[in-house]
Amino acid sequence: MKKSELKEFLDEKVIQYNHPKFVTSDPIQIPHSFSKKEDIEISAFLSSTIAWGNRTMIIKNAKRMMEIMDHDPYNFILHHTEKDLKGVEFVHRTFNAIDFTYFIKALQNIYTKHQGLEFALLPSKDAINYQHAVANFKTLFFELDHPSRTEKHISNPLKNSAAKRINMFLRWMVRNDNCGVDFGIWKSHSPAKLSCPLDVHTGNIARKLKILNRKQNDWKALEQLDTTLRSFDPNDPVKYDFALFGLGVFEKF
Template identity: 65%
Template sequence: MNKSELKDFLDEKVIQYNNFDFIESDPIQIPHSFSQKEDIEIAGFLSATIAWGNRKMIINNSKKLMDLMGNSPYDFVMSHSEDNLDSLDKFVHRTFNALDAKTFIKSLQHIYKNHNGLEAVFSKNQEENSMQKSIHEFKKIFFEVEHLQRTQKHISDPLNNSAAKRINMYLRWMVRNDNKVDFGIWKTIPTSKLSCPLDVHSGNVARKLGLLKRKQNDGKALAELDLALRKLDKTDPVKYDFALFGLGVFEGF
């Protein structure tokens, strides 16, 4: 199909999947159970962090993590003591364990107390058409707290050629405002700078549609896909994540 037909096809798929029904089988349902901005962004960040593997397991473990935080993530982050953190001792999601979870809670407190919160940190270092440098700088700030070296692997660095799928997904959640799935509670980052959460599903569909040639799902592939999607919609390119993901996961395209 030509470019115009491809755009029409993908726009149709965005409408099909970018709606309330999408939430019930996606990890974004976790932050959707909260109403306070800080609760939404912390619940979203932690859920996105462990969003790899079986989707049902991701959702169940994200709910478990919220339960261990008394279902008040912001209050837990800001007022926890070392004893409170013991409640996380049995938490594990694949290679993300209790030690990692405790470091993440301490780091989030550090970010809210000393850097004005998650939005403020991600808003810095934006480039003209990219959030990748912002993500790189965010990781440096995130690990200003004492931590084990192993915990660093749970936040990707796009400047090391990572596609940083989970953080790009998280940014979509916080920045895009569709009044359905994505929250749009961060006003300091334009949707035009967002990148598609590139994973095996969206990558395979993008290749079949001629949007992506590179075989690996890495930072270079993400840059290539970003360029292609911005040609379809320069103001909201990441809306096509719904189309690519939906075609791959729900339709086996």
């Protein structure tokens, strides 16, 4: 398939899957249940953090997180007490109550000391992607005393992680698709710098389409994929996540 034909094919798949019906089966439905900016971004961050494994279970457990925070995440983050956190019961695969309670404390620190998630994850003006922004955010997020086990739940792209979950969160917050899926509420960010949330599905489809030849789903692979997707649309390269994911999950391409 010629590059122009491939672009046309993927553009058609973006239109097909970047649609409100996508929300009903995706963890992005959790932040879509809120209207306040801070509630949206906090619920999105926590939902994306546990977004690995069975999608039904991800959604179920993300809803459980919202229940624990009284369906008022920003208020809970700012004003929770130690009593509120004592006895919290939560587990999603390797993310458990110890991790969740630290995330709540770290988010309080992010919002009270660092202007919130939007500015804590803001890349430099000359950055071409979020590699350094995410690495810096991880340092910031873990500046409080914390259990070492919890560090694994935020990836570090400088250590060659593809950082799939946080890239997905960034897509949700930064990209405005005008279709009712991605929110686009972080106006200080640019969608041109976003990278595809690279996972098993998107990686396998990208290899079948010959736009990725690296075998590992790591940051080097992501940069290779970025190069092609940015050539297709330099202003909105990550829209092709819908095409790759849809082809892999829904069409078993």
